[in-house]
Amino acid sequence: QRHIVRLLSCPGTVAEDLRRDEQPSGSVETGFEDKIPRKRFSEMQNERREQAQRTVLIHCPEKISENKFLKYLSQHGPINNHFFYESFGLYAVVEFCRKESVGSLQNGTQTPNMAMETAIPFRSRFLSLKLKNQTSKQSCIQSSNQLPPSNRKLFELLCYAESIDDQLNTLLKEFQLTEENTKLRYLTCSLIEDIAAAYFPDCVVRPFGSSVNTFGKLGCDLDMFLDLDETRNLSTHKTSGNFLMEFQKILSVIGECLDHFGPGCVGVQKILNARCPLVRFSHQASGFQCDLTTNNKIALTSSELLYIYGALDSRVRALVFGIRCWARAHSLTSSIPGAWITNFSLTMMVIFFLQRRSPPILPTLDSLKTLADAEDKCIIEGNNCTFVHDLNRIKPSGNTETLELLLKEFFEYFGNFGREQNKPDSSPLYIQNPFETSLNISKNVSQSQLQKFVDLAQESAWILQQEDAHRPSVSSNQPWGLAAVLLPSVPNRGSLTKKKRKRSANERVKNLLESLKSNRTANFTETNEK
Numbered sequence: 241q242r243h244i245v246r247l248l249s250c251p252g253t254v255a256e257d258l259r260r261d262e263q264p265s266g267s268v269e270t271g272f273e274d275k276i277p278r279k280r281f282s283e284m285q286n287e288r289r290e291q292a293q294r295t296v297l298i299h300c301p302e303k304i305s306e307n308k309f310l311k312y313l314s315q316h317g318p319i320n321n322h323f324f325y326e327s328f329g330l331y332a333v334v335e336f337c338r339k340e341s342v343g344s345l346q347n348g349t350q351t352p353n354m355a356m357e358t359a360i361p362f363r364s365r366f367l368s369l370k371l372k373n374q375t376s377k378q379s380c381i382q383s384s385n386q387l388p389p390s391n392r393k394l395f396e397l398l399c400y401a402e403s404i405d406d407q408l409n410t411l412l413k414e415f416q417l418t419e420e421n422t423k424l425r426y427l428t429c430s431l432i433e434d435i436a437a438a439y440f441p442d443c444v445v446r447p448f449g450s451s452v453n454t455f456g457k458l459g460c461d462l463d464m465f466l467d468l469d470e471t472r473n474l475s476t477h478k479t480s481g482n483f484l485m486e487f488q489k490i491l492s493v494i495g496e497c498l499d500h501f502g503p504g505c506v507g508v509q510k511i512l513n514a515r516c517p518l519v520r521f522s523h524q525a526s527g528f529q530c531d532l533t534t535n536n537k538i539a540l541t542s543s544e545l546l547y548i549y550g551a552l553d554s555r556v557r558a559l560v561f562g563i564r565c566w567a568r569a570h571s572l573t574s575s576i577p578g579a580w581i582t583n584f585s586l587t588m589m590v591i592f593f594l595q596r597r598s599p600p601i602l603p604t605l606d607s608l609k610t611l612a613d614a615e616d617k618c619i620i621e622g623n624n625c626t627f628v629h630d631l632n633r634i635k636p637s638g639n640t641e642t643l644e645l646l647l648k649e650f651f652e653y654f655g656n657f658g659r660e661q662n663k664p665d666s667s668p669l670y671i672q673n674p675f676e677t678s679l680n681i682s683k684n685v686s687q688s689q690l691q692k693f694v695d696l697a698q699e700s701a702w703i704l705q706q707e708d709a710h711r712p713s714v715s716s717n718q719p720w721g722l723a724a725v726l727l728p729s730v731p732n733r734g735s736l737t738k739k740k741r742k743r744s745a746n747e748r749v750k751n752l753l754e755s756l757k758s759n760r761t762a763n764f765t766e767t768n769e770k
């Protein structure tokens with residue numbers, strides 16, 4: 241048993257033919273194939289981007305009549321859809337059917353500060369609506385929620401679920417990015433692109449990371465990639481020092497620009513000396529914490545790889561969300577950078593685990609490479625990033641294990657992870673970067689954080705095992721299954737022997753159950769990302 245997580249290949253497994261049959265035979269009908277989004281990542285990104293370009297963000301007065309609002313905007317062309325949300329004020333996202341409508345609306349609006357308009361050659365699609373004779377009596381605007389559920393709500397939902405499978409699917413449903421939230425993410429990128437384009441015409445700002453890789457939780461940050469390839473061919477020599485300098489300069493310029501003129505961009509920080517230089521800011525209107533980078537094409541490719549893994553089988557996302565929430569609840573992950581495991585690493589660990597089931601639930605990266613055709617070929621900075629982009633070419637897994645079993649086995653697997661391993665001279669945890677194979681994405685993880693992860697996995701495996709014997713009846717309001725493993729555990733676990741640990745965990749659960757009878761959610765730690 242080694243401490244190494246690699247997505248590339250599984251040692252000892254016979255290469256399987258993963259190619260999807262031309263005419264899928266009805267042999268394994270798992271039922272979810274139809275629901276899988278079969279769109280290619282690039283197709284999905286282009287569609288969303290085009291949609292965002294036809295969209296405006298409007299800061300609205302608190303009291304507004306939805307009908308009048310829509311009637312006013314429709315003067316500029318038909319509206320495809322719209323929604324309202326709150327984030328220190330009321331905002332509307334309005335998507336027109338045609339891009340021209342945006343121009344028409346902008347021409348019809350007053351620019352409050354003409355001096356600024358001439359200094360900065362862009363016209364924002366972030367508008368503010370002022371009503372002249374404000375007399376709308378009632379505002380019964382339905383506003384769309386952009387936040388994850390409260391712990392109390394989540395906890396109740398989990399307690400009333402019917403099975404652990406049901407719990408994991410419920411958690412997924414509650415935390416996953418909504419259609420509106422996804423639209424708002426693409427719109428925010430598009431608004432930032434308008435600003436960047438003032439200096440770098442034809443640049444593209446693309447979202448990457450959890451906003452697009454199907455593993456994003458409501459409230460997660462918005463990772464943006466400033467793609468300058470369309471304007472100039474920087475990528476060819478970008479490893480040389482000069483080009484790093486150039487990227488730092490570009491980000492510095494964009495940072496200044498966002499700071500001074502970016503509508504609603506606050507707390508702009510330039511973090512230019514990092515391995516991957518970035519500009520961090522908070523986009524107030526959308527409520528997103530944004531990280532803008534530029535020479536980061538590989539990260540976009542990793543996002544696509546995760547997108548494919550997330551879309552291949554409906555169990556993948558449910559399990560990843562469960563594990564991410566579990567890690568957050570036990571402070572194994574944090575929004576502050578440090579020696580802890582990241583969500584990105586956790587996702588890799590789940591994928592790695594699912595590749596090792598028998599039969600595998602997910603294919604190895606090597607087999608996704610063998611399915612690639614000439615069109616899929618991709619080399620970034622000398623790294624081979626080739627893999628199949630067409631989801632329809634990948635055969636669905638014949639594995640029918642339940643989520644409940646997978647959750648238990650995940651904890652078992654990582655509860656015994658790397659036990660016999662003794663590698664004093666290298667990082668405690670090694671998760672191979674799938675495309676830059678000499679890099680370890682979990683290099684930051686300390687021995688004590690790894691140990692904490694392994695201990696908690698063991699403990700959670702044990703809690704689930706115990707429950708099998710005497711599961712509380714579903715209507716009993718007691719935390720069980722996933723809810724029980726999301727509960728924080730008491731400190732000083734590390735010094736206990738396994739047997740003692742088992743016993744004490746048992747007592748602890750009993751105590752927790754007692755205390756929870758009076759106040760069911762009091763001890764439940766914050767699972768929200770931010």
Ligand code: GTP
Nearest residue numbers: 449450451456460461463539542543583584673681
């Ligand atoms: P959240 O925690 O929900 O934000 O997950 P995330 O996947 O968006 O992670 P994060 O915002 O930290 O990073 C954004 C993206 O950058 C990831 O999805 C990866 O593609 C990439 N990334 C993050 N950390 C690393 C790393 O250590 N190495 C490499 N190569 N890429 C990374």
Ligand code: MG
Nearest residue numbers: 449450461463
């Ligand atoms: Mg992120």
